[in-house]
Amino acid sequence: MRDYRAESARLREICAGLLERGAVDIVVAWTEGDDPPRVREAAIDKSRPDLVRKIIWSPFCTTSTVTFLKKNKAALAGKKVGVVVKDCDFQALNVLLQEYFLKRENLVIIGARCDGLAEADLFARSQGEAPAITSDAESVSVGNETHRWEEFGFTTCITCSYEHMKPDHVIGEYGRKKGKPEWKHLSRILALLPEERREHYAAIFESCIRCYACREVCPVCACVECAIDPGERAITPRTPPADKAGAPVWATRERALSENAVYLTTRAMHMAGRCIRCGWCERACPVGLPLMEILDLSNDAVNRIYGYEAGRDPKDPPFLASFAETDPDDKGATQ
Amino acid sequence: MNFIRIPAGHMETALSEKGLRVLVPSGTGRKGGYVVLGPDGKLPRECGDHTKPSSPPKSIIFPNNETILSYELGVKGELAVAPADHSMGRTVLYGTPPCDTASFRVLDSALLKDLPEPGYARKREEFGVIGMACSRQGRWCLCTSVGLGPRSTHGADLMVFPDGDDLLVQKLTNRLDDLWARLEAGAKRVTEAAFEAVARRYDFKVENFPFEAERLVETLEKNFDSPYWKEFSERCVSCGICTFLCPTCHCFDIVDAATDEREGRRVRTWDTCQFPEFTGETSAHNPRKEKWSRQRQRVLHKFLYHFRNHGHMMCTGCGRCIRYCPVDINIAEGVMKLGGIR
Numbered sequence: 001m002r003d004y005r006a007e008s009a010r011l012r013e014i015c016a017g018l019l020e021r022g023a024v025d026i027v028v029a030w031t032e033g034d035d036p037p038r039v040r041e042a043a044i045d046k047s048r049p050d051l052v053r054k055i056i057w058s059p060f061c062t063t064s065t066v067t068f069l070k071k072n073k074a075a076l077a078g079k080k081v082g083v084v085v086k087d088c089d090f091q092a093l094n095v096l097l098q099e100y101f102l103k104r105e106n107l108v109i110i111g112a113r114c115d116g117l118a119e120a121d122l123f124a125r126s127q128g129e130a131p132a133i134t135s136d137a138e139s140v141s142v143g144n145e146t147h148r149w150e151e152f153g154f155t156t157c158i159t160c161s162y163e164h165m166k167p168d169h170v171i172g173e174y175g176r177k178k179g180k181p182e183w184k185h186l187s188r189i190l191a192l193l194p195e196e197r198r199e200h201y202a203a204i205f206e207s208c209i210r211c212y213a214c215r216e217v218c219p220v221c222a223c224v225e226c227a228i229d230p231g232e233r234a235i236t237p238r239t240p241p242a243d244k245a246g247a248p249v250w251a252t253r254e255r256a257l258s259e260n261a262v263y264l265t266t267r268a269m270h271m272a273g274r275c276i277r278c279g280w281c282e283r284a285c286p287v288g289l290p291l292m293e294i295l296d297l298s299n300d301a302v303n304r305i306y307g308y309e310a311g312r313d314p315k316d317p318p319f320l321a322s323f324a325e326t327d328p329d330d331k332g333a334t335q
Numbered sequence: 336m337n338f339i340r341i342p343a344g345h346m347e348t349a350l351s352e353k354g355l356r357v358l359v360p361s362g363t364g365r366k367g368g369y370v371v372l373g374p375d376g377k378l379p380r381e382c383g384d385h386t387k388p389s390s391p392p393k394s395i396i397f398p399n400n401e402t403i404l405s406y407e408l409g410v411k412g413e414l415a416v417a418p419a420d421h422s423m424g425r426t427v428l429y430g431t432p433p434c435d436t437a438s439f440r441v442l443d444s445a446l447l448k449d450l451p452e453p454g455y456a457r458k459r460e461e462f463g464v465i466g467m468a469c470s471r472q473g474r475w476c477l478c479t480s481v482g483l484g485p486r487s488t489h490g491a492d493l494m495v496f497p498d499g500d501d502l503l504v505q506k507l508t509n510r511l512d513d514l515w516a517r518l519e520a521g522a523k524r525v526t527e528a529a530f531e532a533v534a535r536r537y538d539f540k541v542e543n544f545p546f547e548a549e550r551l552v553e554t555l556e557k558n559f560d561s562p563y564w565k566e567f568s569e570r571c572v573s574c575g576i577c578t579f580l581c582p583t584c585h586c587f588d589i590v591d592a593a594t595d596e597r598e599g600r601r602v603r604t605w606d607t608c609q610f611p612e613f614t615g616e617t618s619a620h621n622p623r624k625e626k627w628s629r630q631r632q633r634v635l636h637k638f639l640y641h642f643r644n645h646g647h648m649m650c651t652g653c654g655r656c657i658r659y660c661p662v663d664i665n666i667a668e669g670v671m672k673l674g675g676i677r
Binding site for chain 2: 033034035038039040041042043063067068071072121125209210211212213215216217229230234235236252253254255256259280283284285286287288
C-alpha cells in the first residue's frame with residue numbers, strides 16, 4: 001500500500017531543502033489546485049513557501065512537468081531548475097537531453113516512482129481537508145472512494161515497463177509490477193486491407209478539430225517552429241518572392257481530410273523513436289481520438305525492428321541519429 | 336397562449352416531418368456529439384451535464400470548416416468564382432441544456448447584428464432551437480454565476496420542461512410556428528401558474544463557483560494589468576481546447592485551399608486567440624506574444640467586453656473549458672480572483 005500523503009511530505013521536504021540551500025532557483029512541481037484530486041504544475045521559487053506547502057505527488061499527476069519546462073523555456077532560461085518527474089517524464093527529459101534541448105547541469109531531477117496514473121474526474125471532488133490518497137497493486141483510493149487501475153483506461157500506464165529512472169533524488173517505491181509494452185491493439189489494424197485501413201484512418205482524421213492539444217501537451221514535441229504553423233517571418237514590400245515562397249505550407253488550416261491527415265501523420269512520423277508513450281496526447285484530446293494507436297505503429301516498429309526504447313537513458317543516441325551495421329534494411333522495416 | 340402540455344410521444348410525431356433534420360445530444364463527454372436523429376432514433380427525455388457532449392452545438396451553424404467560395408481558372412485563363420450556397424435545409428436542435436441553448440443568443444449578437452456573417456445568417460434562417468430544462472448539474476457548471484440557470488430560455492425558440500411522461504412546452508419566438516401549430520393541435524393548454532409549478536422544480540442553484548459575473552465587471556476591468564494573469568496562465572500550453580469547445584467562441588480565419596493550380600476553395604475555419612499566431616502581423620510583430628495576454632483576452636472577452644457591447648455575459652456556464660483543459664486552468668476561479676472575491 002502506497003500512501004501518497006507521506007510521499008508528498010517527503011517530496012516537499014526535498015524541494016524545500018533544495019530551495020533553502022540555493023541548490024536550485026526554481027522547483028517545477030505538481031501542486032494541489034482548487035479542484036482536488038486534480039493537480040496542477042507550478043514554478044516555485046523561495047518567495048512562495050505557500051506553494052511549497054502545496055506540492056503533491058499522487059497518481060493524479062497526469063500532466064507532464066517536462067511540458068511545463070518546454071512551455072516556459074524563456075522564463076526558466078539561465079536558472080537552475082529542480083524538476084519533479086515521474087517515470088515517463090524522466091524518459092521525456094532523456095529525449096530532450098539527448099537532443100540538447102535541455103542541459104543536465106541546469107537540472108536537479110527529483111523522481112517519483114510511478115505505479116500508473118489515475119483519472120481524477122472519476123473521483124468525487126475532495127472537500128475540506130485533503131483526504132488520504134493511497135494505491136496498491138489493484139486500485140487507487142481517495143478517502144473512502146476506490147477505483148481499479150483498469151477503470152481509468154490509461155493503457156499506456158498499464159503496459160508501461162520503464163524502471164530505469166536515475167534521478168538526483170527519489171521518492172516512493174514501486175507498489176505494482178511493471179507491465180510490458182503491448183502491441184496487440186495494432187494487430188487488428190495491421191490485418192486490415194489497404195482500403196480498409198484508409199477508411200479506418202479517414203474516420204479518425206476527419207474527426208480532428210485541429211486544436212493542437214496533442215502537440216502542445218506533448219513533452220517531447222519540442223520544435224521551436226512547427227512545420228504545420230505559418231511561422232513568424234516578416235513580410236515587407238521588399239521581401240523577395242523566393243523568401244515568401246521559402247516558408248512552405250505543408251498543411252493549410254482547412255479542416256479537410258487531406259490537411260488533417262498531413263498534420264496527424266507528420267506528428268506521428270516525427271515522433272518515431274521519440275514518443276515515450278506517456279499517453280497525455282490521447283488523454284487530452286477533447287474529441288477522444290485514439291492517438292496512441294497512430295503513434296504506436298511507429299513505436300512498435302522502433303521497438304520491434306530496432307530494439308530501441310525512446311528516452312531510456314540520457315546517454316543513448318537519438319533514434320534517428322543512430323546507426324548500427326546490424327540494423328535491418330528497409331525491407332525489414334516494412335515487413 | 337404560450338404554454339401547452341403534451342405526451343412525450345407527441346413531440347416525436349411532430350418532429351418526424353419530412354425534410355426536417357433533427358439534431359440531438361448523443362453520448363456524453365469526449366465520445367458524444369450533437370448528431371442527426373435517425374428514423375428510429377428516440378428524442379432525449381431529460382438533459383443535464385451528463386448528456387452534454389464535449390463538442391458544442393455551434394458547429395451546426397458555425398462549422399469548423401466552411402467553404403465560402405470556389406474558384407476555377409478556365410482554359411483561356413478566365414476566372415470563374417462561385418459563392419458557396421450556405422443553405423443547409425430546415426434543421427431543429429432538440430434537447431439542448433440551457434447553457435448550450437443560450438450560446439445561440441451570444442452567437443446571434445456577434446454574427447447577426449450590425450454586419451451579418453452571410454454563412455451564419457443563411458443557416459440561422461433555417462435553424463430552430465428547442466431547449467430543455469436541465470435536471471442535473473455537473474461539477475464544472477456555472478450557469479447561475481453568469482446570469483443563466485437550469486431553466487433559462489435564452490436562445491430557445493421553444494422550451495421543453497419534462498414532467499413525468501409529459502412535456503410542458505413554452506413558445507418563445509415565432510421561428511418554429513409550423514411545428515408549434517402541430518404541437519398545439521389537440522394539446523392541453525396550460526395556465527401560466529400551472530406551468531410555473533412544473534418549471535419551478537428546475538430552479539435549482541448551481542453553486543460550484545459562488546459569484547455573480549455582472550457584479551464583477553468593474554473590478555475585472557480595473558485588474559487589466561494585474562500580475563495574477565501570469566500566475567493564471569503559467570501552465571497554459573496554448574492549445575485550442577478552451578475556445579474550440581466553447582459554445583460561444585466564434586473567431587475564425589480564412590484560408591485559400593487550392594485543389595491544384597487551376598481550382599480551389601476559399602474556406603473559413605475556427606481560429607483561436609490562444610494560438611500565438613492569432614494576432615501575428617505581417618511585420619512579424621505580435622501584440623499578444625505572451626500566453627498570459629492571450630488568456631486575459633479570453634477571460635475579458637467572455638466576462639467584460641461582450642457584456643459591455645451586448646448586455647449579457649459571453650460565458651454561458653457550460654464548464655467545458657474547465658473540464659477539458661489539459662492543465663486545469665479554471666476560468667471561474669480566475670474571474671473570482673480577478674473580480675476580487677477570492
